[in-house]
Structure formats: structure tokens, C-alpha cells
Amino acid sequence: MISLIDTHSHLDTSAFDSDRDAVLAAALKAGVHAIVLIGYDPERWRSTSDLCQRYPFLVRAVGVHPNSASIWSPSVQQLLEREVASGTVIAIGETGLDFFREHADPALQLAAFRAQLALAKTCGLPIIIHQRAAEAEVLATLAEFAPLRGVMHCFSGDTLFANQCRGFGLHLGIGGVATYPKSIAVREAVAHVPISSLLLETDAPYLAPQSRRGKRNEPAFLIETLETVAEVRDEPQESVADATTENAEQLFGPTLAAARAAGMDSALCRW
Numbered sequence: 159m160i161s162l163i164d165t166h167s168h169l170d171t172s173a174f175d176s177d178r179d180a181v182l183a184a185a186l187k188a189g190v191h192a193i194v195l196i197g198y199d200p201e202r203w204r205s206t207s208d209l210c211q212r213y214p215f216l217v218r219a220v221g222v223h224p225n226s227a228s229i230w231s232p233s234v235q236q237l238l239e240r241e242v243a244s245g246t247v248i249a250i251g252e253t254g255l256d257f258f259r260e261h262a263d264p265a266l267q268l269a270a271f272r273a274q275l276a277l278a279k280t281c282g283l284p285i286i287i288h289q290r291a292a293e294a295e296v297l298a299t300l301a302e303f304a305p306l307r308g309v310m311h312c313f314s315g316d317t318l319f320a321n322q323c324r325g326f327g328l329h330l331g332i333g334g335v336a337t338y339p340k341s342i343a344v345r346e347a348v349a350h351v352p353i354s355s356l357l358l359e360t361d362a363p364y365l366a367p368q369s370r371r372g373k374r375n376e377p378a379f380l381i382e383t384l385e386t387v388a389e390v391r392d393e394p395q396e397s398v399a400d401a402t403t404e405n406a407e408q409l410f411g412p413t414l415a416a417a418r419a420a421g422m423d424s425a426l427c428r429w
């Protein structure tokens with residue numbers, strides 16, 4: 159039996175307000191037995207916490223997304239530290255740099271990114287990194303804090319960038335982007351790195367895989383990304399599923415492993 163973990167999802171957003179239970183049931187049915195929710199600003203810290211209390215197969219990370227970095231201040235940093243100290247989160251993020259959208263001033267993005275990297279190191283939690291149009295700046299910042307534990311979420315670079323991320327101790331989060339026809343360099347990287355570096359993720363509701371591109375993404379669609387990864391690596395889907403699930407549990411720890419066990423139970427009994 160295949161048992162997957164969606165390591166990056168935004169199921170608390172309003173895109174799922176009308177049918178969240180059905181989306182979760184479909185995920186369990188598809189073999190996605192645990193899901194990491196990413197609380198990317200203080201409002202989302204609350205909404206992810208609410209969902210995690212209701213569903214035992216959900217866990218969460220908290221941080222301030224680069225697109226929300228305009229809110230970054232000493233008091234937000236303090237709130238984040240308090241949230242992390244509550245012991246209910248498995249990672250810090252997503253954080254990073256986004257010079258494609260530039261919703262927030264680059265200097266403020268960098269300050270928030272640095273503070274969250276420092277926090278992750280202090281409290282021993284993995285870091286979840288978002289980068290868009292900022293590869294060089296992200297690498298330079300990571301170099302200040304390496305060695306790290308964490309993931310380059312929504313990996314969309316080439317083999318060189320993959321190896322640079324791995325050099326800092328990061329995993330690569332592989333999602334729908336890897337299934338797009340033009341993502342040749344991404345698939346080449348996926349084929350070449352050791353399987354121990356790979357995690358699977360959807361980034362739902364964003365970045366649906368090729369067969370549903372442009373529509374709302376959801377955790378059940380993770381299977382399509384698994385198929386692509388298995389195909390480009392010329393490995394059986396089962397072994398890619400086993401390895402990526404084990405990688406996720408090693409990185410994010412026993413809370414995630416317990417969530418997946420609960421998800422497997424729920425898949426058998428409740429839905």
C-alpha cells in the first residue's frame with residue numbers, strides 16, 4: 159500500500175471552505191495519510207491550529223511568507239517565537255525571498271528571512287523555504303546559517319541549484335511544477351539527486367499538476383507528482399513513495415509520523 163505525506167499545503171485557506179471534509183477524505187482515499195499545513199502569517203497560524211485540533215492527520219508549520227514580510231516587526235517576531243514555543247509546530251516557514259512578486263520591500267523580506275533562519279536554528283526545528291526569482295540572494299543568505307535542516311519548497315531550479323541546496327543540508331520539495339512540459343531542468347534534477355533528498359508536496363490550492371493545471375490543487379493530486387518522479391528516476395512508485403515518506407518523517411520528526419499513523423487509521427475506518 160502506498161502511504162504518502164503532502165509536506166506543503168494550504169488547506170486552511172478559503173479555497174476549501176465549501177468542501178474541506180470531502181477534500182480530506184479524497185486525500186486519505188488516495189493514500190495521502192498526513193498533510194503539513196503552512197501557516198504563513200499570524201491569521202494563518204490560527205486557522206492551521208484550528209484544523210490541526212480537528213483532524214489528527216494534520217500538522218503545521220508557522221512563519222511569515224516573504225509576500226507578507228511588510229508586517230514583520232519586533233512584536234510579530236515575538237508572537238512567532240511564542241507560537242513556536244507552544245510546541246505545536248513541526249517547522250518554521252514558509253519564509254524566504256520573492257523578488258518576482260515583490261509584495262514586500264526586499265530589505266524587510268531579508269530581515270524576516272534571517273530572523274526565521276536564526277529562530278529555526280535556536281529551537282532545532284526544520285526551515286521551509288520559499289524562493290522565487292531570488293536564487294542567488296537566497297543561497298547567499300543560507301550560506302550564513304548553514305548547516306541547516308529543512309526544505310527548498312516548490313523546487314523549480316536545475317541540478318546545480320539542487321546540489322547547492324543539498325550542500326546546505328536542505329531537502330527538495332517536489333510538486334506540480336515537476337509535471338509541467340517545460341520543466342525539463344527540474345525533472346533532470348529530480349532524476350539526478352539521491353532519493354534521500356526528495357520530499358513530495360502539492361502547495362494546494364496552487365500549482366495543480368499537469369492534468370489539472372490551472373484548477374484548484376488538492377492533496378489527492380499528489381499521486382500525479384509521485385508518478386512523474388518515479389518515471390524520471392526509472393524507479394517503482396512504491397519505492398519512491400516509501401523513501402519520500404521516510405524522508406519527511408526523518409526531517410519533521412515523530413509528530414508527523416504519529417499524524418500519518420492516525421491518517422492510516424482514519425483511511426481504514428472513518429471515511
Ligand SMILES: [Zn+2]
Binds near residue numbers: 168196361
Ligand atoms: Zn506555500
